Amino acid sequence: MKFGVVVFPGSNCDRDMIESLQNDLKQEVIQLWHKDKDLSMFTTDDCIVLPGGFSYGDYLRCGAIARFSPMMQSVIEFANKGGKVLGICNGFQILCESGLLPGVLLRNSQQQFVCKNIFMKEAASESCEAIKVPVAHGEGRYFANDKTLEELEMHRQIIYRYCDENGNITHESNPNGAIHNIAGICNKERNVYxxxxxxxxxxxxxxxxxxxxxxFNHLFGIN
Structure with a gap:
């Protein structure tokens, strides 16, 4: 399995992602520039990653300009053919702006940038295992209308929810005010995360x- 990591002007987590995938998870990684379009070296068994950061300075809205970059046009086509796509933080915002994922990421409810370790759990799992990972964002409050939320629940598209260290989903464990404690979602086809x-x-x-x-093991079977 190959991973392509897209670099936009303002990306600041691309190196973190490359380091993690290459050195920690021992995966093949190809760096992709936002002005390029060629994804012919990837098959639908591979994954394109949109990393965190501040693509195009977050002007207009987070991810709003990156959505129209040449590479994103190819990523949208790749996803529509069944290729795997993963968006982290700003990458999640870009996926929502591009229409590959429903909903929107709004300003944090406390109106402040949050940077700390949080706990989250697999939404569909009966296990209470809490996973500890960092967050670092100012606009991470996931929101969708009632119809969209109903569809997300119906099709089990909510993949992670914020929780406490014991796996309990509480208001206090939600770092940004995301609706239904949503930390991550996927599309109906389950190839865009x-x-x-x-x-x-x-x-x-x-x-x-x-x-x-x-x-990474849950989503792609690698550890």
Whole structure:
């Protein structure tokens, strides 16, 4: 399985993602520039990653300009053919702006940038296992209208919810006010994934946290 990591002007987590995938998870990684279009080296078994950061300076709205970059046009086509796509933080915002995922990411409810370790759990799992990973965002409050939320629940598209260290989904464990404690979702076809937390920052024993490996294993079967 190959991973392509897209770099936009303002990306600041692309190196974190490349380091995590290459050195910690031992995966093949190809760096992709936002002005390029060629994804012919990838098959639908591979994955394109949109990393965190501030693409195009977050002008207009987070991810609003990146959505129209040449590479994103190819990523949209790739996803529509069944290729896997993962958006982390700003990458999640870009996926929502592009229409590959429903909903929107709004300003945090406390109107402040949040940067800390949080806990989240697999939404569809009966296990109460809490996964500890960092978040770092100012606009991470997921929101969708009632109809969209109903569809997300019906098709089990909510993949992660914020929780406390014991796996309990509580108001206090929600770092940004996201509706229904939603930390990550996927599309109906289950090949496009977006989340605000940063699993790539939790895959190394040097950082004393390898819980991010559980996320890559859950989504792609790698650990």
């Amino acid at each position: 977006g989340m605000m937390p940063h699993p790539e920052r939790a895959t190394s024993n040097i950082l004393s946290n390898e819980d991010g490996r559980k996320i």
